[in-house]
Amino acid sequence: MPSASARCLPGILLLVSLTFVTPAVRGQESPYIVTYNHYLEEPGNLEIEYFSTFGTQRGGNNFHAFWSEFEYGATAWWTTEFYLEGQTTFNESTIFTGYRWENRIRPLKMEHFVNPVLYFEYESKNGADKILKEVEGHDVQADFLLPNAEARKEHIHEVELKLILSSTLKGWNFSENVLAAKNLSNHPWEFGYALGASHPLAMKASATRCTLCPQNFVAGVEMYGGLGDRHSFGLKDTSHYLAPAIAWNLPSGWTLRLSSGFGLNDNSHRFLLRCGISREISGFSEMVSRIFGGRR
Amino acid sequence: MKEYIAALSAAAALLTASVSFAQQEKSSHYKYQGDARVYADLAKAPEKARGKRNPFENYPDAIAAGQNLFEQHCSECHGKTGDGSKKAPSLRAEEVQDAAPGAIFWVLTNGVVRRGMPVWSKLPEPQRWQLVSFIKSLGLPSPNSLDKKSP
Numbered sequence: 001m002p003s004a005s006a007r008c009l010p011g012i013l014l015l016v017s018l019t020f021v022t023p024a025v026r027g028q029e030s031p032y033i034v035t036y037n038h039y040l041e042e043p044g045n046l047e048i049e050y051f052s053t054f055g056t057q058r059g060g061n062n063f064h065a066f067w068s069e070f071e072y073g074a075t076a077w078w079t080t081e082f083y084l085e086g087q088t089t090f091n092e093s094t095i096f097t098g099y100r101w102e103n104r105i106r107p108l109k110m111e112h113f114v115n116p117v118l119y120f121e122y123e124s125k126n127g128a129d130k131i132l133k134e135v136e137g138h139d140v141q142a143d144f145l146l147p148n149a150e151a152r153k154e155h156i157h158e159v160e161l162k163l164i165l166s167s168t169l170k171g172w173n174f175s176e177n178v179l180a181a182k183n184l185s186n187h188p189w190e191f192g193y194a195l196g197a198s199h200p201l202a203m204k205a206s207a208t209r210c211t212l213c214p215q216n217f218v219a220g221v222e223m224y225g226g227l228g229d230r231h232s233f234g235l236k237d238t239s240h241y242l243a244p245a246i247a248w249n250l251p252s253g254w255t256l257r258l259s260s261g262f263g264l265n266d267n268s269h270r271f272l273l274r275c276g277i278s279r280e281i282s283g284f285s286e287m288v289s290r291i292f293g294g295r296r
Numbered sequence: 297m298k299e300y301i302a303a304l305s306a307a308a309a310l311l312t313a314s315v316s317f318a319q320q321e322k323s324s325h326y327k328y329q330g331d332a333r334v335y336a337d338l339a340k341a342p343e344k345a346r347g348k349r350n351p352f353e354n355y356p357d358a359i360a361a362g363q364n365l366f367e368q369h370c371s372e373c374h375g376k377t378g379d380g381s382k383k384a385p386s387l388r389a390e391e392v393q394d395a396a397p398g399a400i401f402w403v404l405t406n407g408v409v410r411r412g413m414p415v416w417s418k419l420p421e422p423q424r425w426q427l428v429s430f431i432k433s434l435g436l437p438s439p440n441s442l443d444k445k446s447p
Contacts (some may be wrong), residue, residue, distance in 0.1 A: 075412065076408075076410075203422045203423070205365050209364055
């Protein structure tokens with residue numbers, strides 16, 4: 001029986017070759033890690049992303065949660081994304097916690113003052129999931145105290161719907177997300193929110209290509225938290241975070257993101273340090289089509 | 297193991313569905329190659345948008361900055377020289393070169409989402425105008441290059 005690392009090797013090689021050998025394009029990525037704006041992936045492009053969250057835990061072990069995203073622009077109005085996620089709880093173990101399949105659809109053809117995007121997601125994860133990609137219902141930091149060995153026994157199948165509203169005005173982006181999530185095992189609908197504002201450090205592009213120019217940086221702030229569930233809607237027993245964030249869009253096609261989240265009440269983790277690295281690969285659909293003998 | 301198979305099946309289903317969808321959409325792009333209707337959205341720009349002046353009109357640096365932006369965001373579909381590709385039409389066509397700068401800016405801002413052109417309002421307004429400066433500087437293709445292209 002081959003070891004886990006040997007089994008993963010072909011996948012890792014494919015990912016590395018996709019990332020380094022294929023042509024990259026530079027996106028103008030936002031700094032948000034939780035909040036979504038209305039900009040979708042360019043059609044035919046694949047963005048490979050890796051994110052990491054380090055969180056402090058009151059009365060328990062700190063954790064490092066991580067996930068990979070494969071974000072694909074199926075059309076200019078539909079982006080689909082696949083996630084694989086895991087976590088390490090210090091002094092405990094490292095485990096795979098599940099996967100997600102997310103879809104974002106832009107219903108309106110043109111740009112408006114407020115631009116809606118509809119979001120549908122299916123999650124198959126276990127109870128040890130700690131990526132905090134969203135905060136919903138009565139999610140509180142004490143939920144993470146359960147040891148991994150116990151928490152992973154719970155299997156969660158969840159659907160999540162979001163309404164994403166986003167506006168861009170004089171270089172500012174303002175995004176508001178409201179979410180409703182339903183654990184399919186007879187749990188009530190849970191609600192949450194995420195808000196974000198961001199602005200590039202420079203509005204004009206410089207005439208020379210540069211790595212450290214202010215136009216390559218976008219700074220912003222996010223706020224996100226839970227809003228209870230169908231039976232007890234509101235802020236009681238919910239957690240909330242405020243997170244300044246910055247994105248650095250490198251001319252080589254890579255994007256780096258850094259965000260430090262601060263818990264706003266006793267139900268929240270005190271501190272969440274998040275970072276991400278991503279690269280957009282152009283012409284992915286054509287590449288796959290060629291592999292399967294499609295039209296050139 | 298069950299989880300692993302489920303994750304793989306979901307990934308395969310996702311890949312198949314989205315790639316086939318993208319390919320289907322693209323086939324309609326091929327249909328529009330050489331068809332003036334592909335530029336119809338330029339004419340849809342409202343009068344007010346069309347009348348906007350490019351604030352970088354007399355700034356030579358804007359063309360160089362616009363070229364950098366074009367290489368990063370547009371050349372993948374429109375080609376390095378703006379002559380178009382299988383994915384997107386030429387920007388050196390008469391319809392584009394004769395269009396008002398405000399109309400090009402309007403299309404950049406709003407995209408032509410149903411035909412695969414993304415919305416570029418995520419670029420700040422001055423950068424979109426720098427792109428317009430570059431696109432306008434491309435000019436019409438020379439007669440020689442047209443001869444070479446004809447069958």
